[in-house]
Amino acid sequence: GIRLHFPALVRGLTAQSAAKAQLGLGHSYSRAKVKFNVHRVDNMIIQSISLLDQLDKDINTFSMRVREWYGYHFPELIKIVPENSMYCRVAKFIGNRRQLSEESLEGLEEIVMDSAKAQAILEASRSSMGMDISPLDLINIESFSRRVISLSDYRKGLQEYLRSKMSQVAPSLSALIGEVVGARLISHAGSLTNLAKYPASTVQILGAEKALFRALKTRGNTPKYGLIFHSTFIGRAAAKNKGRISRYLANKCTIASRIDCFSEVPTSVFGDKLREQVEERLAFYETGEPPRKNLEVMKEAVGEASEVVAEVKRRQEKKEKKRKKREKRRLEALAAAAEELGENSVMETEENDVGAKKKKKKKKQQQPEELEAEPEENGVEEE
Structure with a gap:
């Protein structure tokens, strides 16, 4: 067909030049297909929602582990604070329930955002049925709670990022x-x-x-x-x-x-x-x-x-005008700097030329004096 006999049908077209033309056409077509707006990339949305689902599962699993772990020490807290992220924050804040006092009430209120709930936690800690816990175990529970809290905070940030990307795409x-x-x-x-x-x-x-x-x-x-x-x-x-x-x-x-x-x-x-x-x-x-x-x-x-x-x-046009003005000013500043640099270099070369001429004159003046001094010395030696 035409594809096979194309070099023979078109005068002056060799098989090599046809292959080059096809390669160029393929490259231009691929560039057109690949070209996209960076702000309209939906791949980031796909990755974000997948990560969000995974984080939900992980946070739920880790929070249940913290509940189970800290529940041996303070089992009544599970009923008072059912929300996972808040439970981890409260467990990290309380630590050893025997050390919880009226002074800690204000800090508890800030976390749970409810004075009645904070008072209930304080009263439950005084009459809790939980067992005592060693300082080493408490350190591990607090460390793990801190990780769960950081994951929860990251999830909130990721949700905001997803919201902004969806509003763009x-x-x-x-x-x-x-x-x-x-x-x-x-x-x-x-x-x-x-x-x-x-x-x-x-x-x-x-x-x-x-x-x-x-x-x-x-x-x-x-x-x-x-x-x-x-x-x-x-x-x-x-x-x-x-x-x-x-x-x-x-x-x-x-x-x-x-x-x-x-x-x-x-x-x-x-x-x-x-x-x-x-x-x-x-x-x-x-x-x-x-x-x-x-x-x-x-x-x-x-x-x-x-x-x-x-x-x-209209906003885009304004931005473009401002960008062009900034670019124009930058180019003018560069041109002025180049001119100033050129003038300085010309002045330096002129000064160097003048200095070289003066040195040459001095050398010329010194040479006759030396020549006059040589015969006198010769005459003295001859006598």
């Missing part, structure tokens, strides 16, 4: 369904682009594949929802409306993911409007109040989004 999806659930959908799909390619029926049962295939195999009822079950909308809906609202929510999630994937300037306007639509649909199922038409809502969203995009572009 998928603002509409995070505004509609929340940052964590949106990140789980992106992670399960593999990327935001893959999620945008999925139909609403796939998004609805994303995460419930095992239940789906089991239902298909046994010819039972297929699942109504997957990962989107963790959304607040599904929990608020009545039992008979859960399937309907999950289908509607999956539809809106698909629209939001496509808007986020293919829009040049990411904005949460569409996500907010889609969320309002889901709220109205939920109210319609409960009260029968008819929701607004999709066309009306989308017209409003497009108008607001265009204003937001215009504002963002």
Whole structure:
């Protein structure tokens, strides 16, 4: 075909030059495919949500270990402080329960944020049934509690990071369904682009594949929802409306993911409007109040989004102008410094030339004097 006989069909084109052209085309195509915006990288979201899930499991396991370990010494504390992270903080603060006094009450209140609970801990420590504990065991418990607390603090920071990344990469999806659930959908799909390619029926049962295939195999009822079950909308809906609202929510999630994937300037306007639509649909199922038409809502969203995009572009233009001004000033400063350096070097060379000329004149003056002195010496010697 044409590929095989292409060098023979085109005059002046050798097989070697055709291979070079194909290589260049392949490189340019690969560069175009690889080129992406650093602020829209969804891989960081996938890694963050995976790490967040792993941290939740680890913190829960380690906290249970601290409870079990410190429970031998102060078993009543488990009922008073049920929250894992707070329990570790309280255990680290108390240490040996026999040393807990009224002076420590203020510090306990700061940790548990409840004066009644702090007073209950103090009273329970005085009449506790727990066994005594050696200082070495207490040091190990405090050290492990410190590690669990640091993990909990890191988890909070990671959640804030995930929230900021979702607002950059998928603002509409995070505004509609929340940052964590949106990140789980992106992670399960593999990327935001893959999620945008999925139909609403796939998004609805994303995460419930095992239940789906089991239902298909046994010819039972297929699942109504997957990962989107963790959304607040599904929990608020009545039992008979859960399937309907999950289908509607999956539809809106698909629209939001496509808007986020293919829009040049990411904005949460569409996500907010889609969320309002889901709220109205939920109210319609409960009260029968008819929701607004999709066309009306989308017209409003497009108008607001265009204003937001215009504002963002204005800010970008201002930043670009400021950057150009800074660059211009820097170049002018460099040019002025170069001119000053050039003038100094010219002056130095002129001074060197003048000094060299003076030295030459002195040498010329000294040479005749030496010549005059030589004959006189010769004459004296001859006499």
